[in-house]
């Protein structure tokens with residue numbers, strides 16, 4: 186289905202949702218809402234139409250550096266697959282290069298590519314780690330995500346302060362306790 190067709194189908198469904206809620210989809214304020222909501226949902230799930238190779242766009246560079254590279258505090262917006270409500274937080278990604286480094290912005294793009302899908306935080310964390318590992322050939326990769334889930338805040342148990350923390354360590358980052366500790370310590374430090 187083309188992008189426009191998907192948007193039309195989504196908009197029709199959003200119109201049904203609005204009327205099922207007892208609202209009048211024909212009142213002025215809501216007239217364009219199905220289309221807007223459809224576009225917003227397409228944006229928030231655009232990761233399904235992206236692939237690693239085009240996201241990275243060849244920005245892999247040779248380097249002798251073997252020390253840990255860490256990108257901290259990457260903002261993260263995703264949708265939980267259970268309620269379709271947002272979870273919002275930050276992601277820290279570290280890797281141990283093995284002859285190659287990746288363009289800095291590309292790590293954030295990889296995070297977005299997987300975050301803009303229907304997710305649970307655990308799978309999101311491991312998908313990012315595996316993607317960074319495969320694209321850089323790194324000796325080790327670590328990913329930490331700390332996020333607040335709207336499904337726990339706005340509804341359900343209504344807990345406003347709980348933060349879910351998930352981490353995935355691969356390769357040498359998993360094997361070497363000292364390296365893992367260094368990552369965890371650097372990730373925890375304020376800026």
Ligand SMILES: Nc1nc2c(ncn2[C@@H]2O[C@H](COP(=O)(O)OP(=O)(O)OP(=O)(O)O)[C@@H](O)[C@H]2O)c(=O)[nH]1
Nearest residue numbers: 265266267268304305306307334336337340341342
């Ligand atoms: N592990 C994990 N659980 C999640 C994530 N996002 C949402 N959940 C949980 O998924 C669970 C779904 O539980 P259900 O009992 O089927 O759904 P529910 O009746 O809406 O649950 P409550 O949220 O407890 O009201 C809830 O415990 C959510 O907190 C996530 O990223 N990871």
Ligand SMILES: [Zn+2]
Nearest residue numbers: 265267268336
């Ligand atoms: Zn949820």
